[in-house]
Amino acid sequence: MQIYLPIAEVSVNVFLLFGLGGLVGVLSGMFGVGGGFLITPLLFFMGIPPAVAVATGANQIVASSVSGVLAHLKRKTVDLRMGTVLLGGGLVGAALGVYVFNLLKQVGQVDLLVRLCYVVFLGIIGSLMFVESLRALRRSKKGGPPKRRHHGWVHGLPLKMRFRTSGLYISAIPPVMVGLSVGVLSAIMGVGGGFIMVPAMIYLLGMPTKVVVGTSLFQIIFVTAFTTMLHAVTNYTVDILLALVLLIGGVIGAQFGTAFGTRLKAEQLRILLASLVLLVCGKLALDLFLTPADLYELGVQ
Amino acid sequence: MIRLLLLLLAVFALPARAEEVVMGLSKDRVSITADFDGSEILIFGAVKRETEIRTEPPLEVIVTVSGPVTPVTVWRKERRFGIWVNTDAVEIDAAPSFYAVATSAPWPQVISEVEDLRHKVSVNRAIRSVGAPMNIVDSPSFTEALIRLRETRSLYQQRPVTVTFNESTLFDTRISMPANIVEGTYTVRVLLTRGGRVVSQYSSELEVGKVGLERWLYNLSRNQPPLYGLLSLVIAIAAGWGASAAFRALRSG
Numbered sequence: 001m002q003i004y005l006p007i008a009e010v011s012v013n014v015f016l017l018f019g020l021g022g023l024v025g026v027l028s029g030m031f032g033v034g035g036g037f038l039i040t041p042l043l044f045f046m047g048i049p050p051a052v053a054v055a056t057g058a059n060q061i062v063a064s065s066v067s068g069v070l071a072h073l074k075r076k077t078v079d080l081r082m083g084t085v086l087l088g089g090g091l092v093g094a095a096l097g098v099y100v101f102n103l104l105k106q107v108g109q110v111d112l113l114v115r116l117c118y119v120v121f122l123g124i125i126g127s128l129m130f131v132e133s134l135r136a137l138r139r140s141k142k143g144g145p146p147k148r149r150h151h152g153w154v155h156g157l158p159l160k161m162r163f164r165t166s167g168l169y170i171s172a173i174p175p176v177m178v179g180l181s182v183g184v185l186s187a188i189m190g191v192g193g194g195f196i197m198v199p200a201m202i203y204l205l206g207m208p209t210k211v212v213v214g215t216s217l218f219q220i221i222f223v224t225a226f227t228t229m230l231h232a233v234t235n236y237t238v239d240i241l242l243a244l245v246l247l248i249g250g251v252i253g254a255q256f257g258t259a260f261g262t263r264l265k266a267e268q269l270r271i272l273l274a275s276l277v278l279l280v281c282g283k284l285a286l287d288l289f290l291t292p293a294d295l296y297e298l299g300v301q
Numbered sequence: 302m303i304r305l306l307l308l309l310l311a312v313f314a315l316p317a318r319a320e321e322v323v324m325g326l327s328k329d330r331v332s333i334t335a336d337f338d339g340s341e342i343l344i345f346g347a348v349k350r351e352t353e354i355r356t357e358p359p360l361e362v363i364v365t366v367s368g369p370v371t372p373v374t375v376w377r378k379e380r381r382f383g384i385w386v387n388t389d390a391v392e393i394d395a396a397p398s399f400y401a402v403a404t405s406a407p408w409p410q411v412i413s414e415v416e417d418l419r420h421k422v423s424v425n426r427a428i429r430s431v432g433a434p435m436n437i438v439d440s441p442s443f444t445e446a447l448i449r450l451r452e453t454r455s456l457y458q459q460r461p462v463t464v465t466f467n468e469s470t471l472f473d474t475r476i477s478m479p480a481n482i483v484e485g486t487y488t489v490r491v492l493l494t495r496g497g498r499v500v501s502q503y504s505s506e507l508e509v510g511k512v513g514l515e516r517w518l519y520n521l522s523r524n525q526p527p528l529y530g531l532l533s534l535v536i537a538i539a540a541g542w543g544a545s546a547a548f549r550a551l552r553s554g
Contacts, residue, residue, distance in 0.1 A: 232529055295446075
């Protein structure tokens with residue numbers, strides 16, 4: 001069954017879209033990533049114009065994140081205080097990112113920069129996570145006690161705050177900085193930034209994995225809602241009909257994802273996410289390096 | 302059929318020059334609805350004349366359908382530092398967003414180069430590209446690329462020998478429009494040629510537009526962007542909350 005999308009101005013298969021939304025929803029609930037890094041390239045592949053894909057992807061992520069956060073709130077695995085601090089940095093970062101994005105648009109080549117951003121960040125984060133969680137998995141198999149986190153420079157900073165849900169007593173500066181840099185990247189790359197946020201929370205802030213997912217989702221809701229509004233007002237590229245089909249699949253998927261996530265061990269969860277990130281990275285890198293089928297392409301109006 | 306009869310009546314009722322062409326469309330409006338998956342239009346017509354039918358050189362028919370004309374930028378990639386980058390761009394001043402040309406005989410027999418240039422019949426002539434930047438020497442290859450890229454998406458169609466032409470008087474052809482066409486006023490032209498020269502032509506308009514929900518959403522997104530943005534957020538949040546509540550009810554019940 002085909003459906004004509006009023007803003008994208010193309011006709012696509014409803015079931016394909018529904019399945020895509022569902023898949024991303026499962027990932028969202030399991031890993032606390034919005035799935036933007038996956039949904040945006042997949043929408044390109046289906047022939048949706050890039051600008052519409054980016055804007056509508058953000059809208060869809062709002063829905064699946066709300067669904068996921070509610071499930072996590074029930075389980076009390078959302079650090080609202082940490083989420084708010086991250087969000088403060090995130091919104092400032094997003095505004096900054098939009099400014100940078102528009103600067104680059106004037107120079108041209110913004111498309112290439114977005115792709116390079118994807119390859120570099122997905123590559124670095126994916127391989128770091130993969131190696132680390134593999135090591136952690138091996139350690140836990142040997143049965144030795146997990147090493148106590150050592151207190152680094154992060155703990156010497158002023159403005160200390162107590163984050164009870166995460167069991168942390170650290171300065172507010174690192175979370176704000178993490179939020180800020182993720183905000184910038186998410187505005188440029190058109191994603192919620194969960195795939196950067198999750199590892200940053202685990203490795204930089206030392207938050208427990210169980211809390212990370214819910215807190216990341218909480219933060220993503222607001223950043224992507226902000227992005228959606230920005231795109232709707234400035235570029236008119238949010239396609240409600242496309243978002244609706246994607247998010248019906250997405251919200252259902254997110255509920256299943258959350259259920260799966262609680263059954264897996266933290267290390268297994270991280271290895272799975274890392275492999276997924278590396279897979280998408282590899283695909284995007286191939287597109288940059290291999291000779292394209294047609295050297296010419298039509299510019300976006 | 303009634304339309305065709307009316308048309309024939311019109312043919313005989315009107316005063317005529319030597320040979321004149323008249324045309325009708327199976328519909329004068331293509332509505333883009335939520336389940337729109339392309340459309341096919343039937344274009345038919347007749348030649349009216351007061352003299353005897355001349356068979357040498359034979360009479361031929363060309364039908365063209367052209368979408369709204371807009372400028373297009375064509376980019377070309379080149380390998381820089383191992384990766385493929387858009388390097389050269391040519392702005393094509395005016396290209397139809399959709400263009401189909403159907404003829405009653407192979408191309409060289411229906412129209413001469415000069416007449417094609419004058420009436421802008423073939424796809425190449427329908428595209429107008431004035432000046433490429435100084436550093437690009439092979440600007441025609443950009444126009445070729447535009448045609449090639451749009452042909453693969455069925456936006457440009459060259460359909461020789463698809464017009465049925467009976468007794469040098471009645472003709473008809475079908476043109477299919479893909480689902481990815483843009484809105485606007487389309488022009489349908491019929492050219493009657495003899496020995497490569499255009500002897501008569503007729504044109505008519507075809508409206509392509511969104512209707513119903515599609516129209517409403519599109520207008521809202523353009524006229525009330527903040528409201529549209531909020532609406533999309535409300536839908537997203539409600540759907541997320543709804544799914545969560547439904548699953549909770551399922552689990553507890």
